Amino acid sequence: HRAAGRYDEALADLNRADQLEPDTAFTHASRGDTHRLLGQYDEALRDLNRALELDPEYSWALAHRGEVHRLMGHSREARADLYRALALDPDNDWARNRLDEVR
Numbered sequence: 001h002r003a004a005g006r007y008d009e010a011l012a013d014l015n016r017a018d019q020l021e022p023d024t025a026f027t028h029a030s031r032g033d034t035h036r037l038l039g040q041y042d043e044a045l046r047d048l049n050r051a052l053e054l055d056p057e058y059s060w061a062l063a064h065r066g067e068v069h070r071l072m073g074h075s076r077e078a079r080a081d082l083y084r085a086l087a088l089d090p091d092n093d094w095a096r097n098r099l100d101e102v103r
Contacts, residue, residue, distance in 0.1 A: 001013060002030070002033070002034050002037070007034050007037055007038050010030075010034045011031065011034055011035075014027055014030055014031040014034065015031070018031070023050075023054055024054070025051040025052075025054040025055040025058050025061065026051075028047045028048070028050040028051035028054065028061075029047070029048060029051035029058060029060060029061040029064065031047045032044045032045070032046070032047030032048035032050075032051060032061070032064060032065070032068075033048075033064045035047060036064060036067065036068050036071070041068050041071060041072050044064075044065075044068045045065065045068055045069075048061050048064060048065040048068065049065070052065065057088055059084075059085045059086075059088035059089040059092060059095070060085075060089075060092075062081045062082070062084050062085035062088070062095075063081070063082060063085035063092055063094060063095035063098065065081050066078045066079070066080075066081030066082035066085060066095065066098060066099075067082075067098045069081060070082075070098060070101060070102050075102050075103055078098075078099075078102045079099065079102050082095050082096075082098055082099040082102065083099070086099070
């Protein structure tokens with residue numbers, strides 16, 4: 001649903017996934033990114049932070065949390081997350097592109 005731009009449906013599915021199998025880093029990270037796409041940055045950070053509590057080396061979640069920080073104007077936090085994501089996954093072009101946009 002998220003890839004098709006049906007974010008409300010994606011959130012419903014992710015909420016249900018969390019009910020069925022709580023504390024899965026992938027579910028929290030995906031829900032956080034969906035909130036990001038909706039411009040719900042506080043909710044995005046909540047979910048991405050939880051994903052990283054569950055899996056501190058989840059480079060995808062770090063990169064997307066960095067993007068949320070960038071969108072919120074938190075340059076220092078954005079850089080820290082994006083550099084950490086790239087340290088864990090040097091081939092992450094998405095994170096590298098986001099880092100280029102941090103001011």
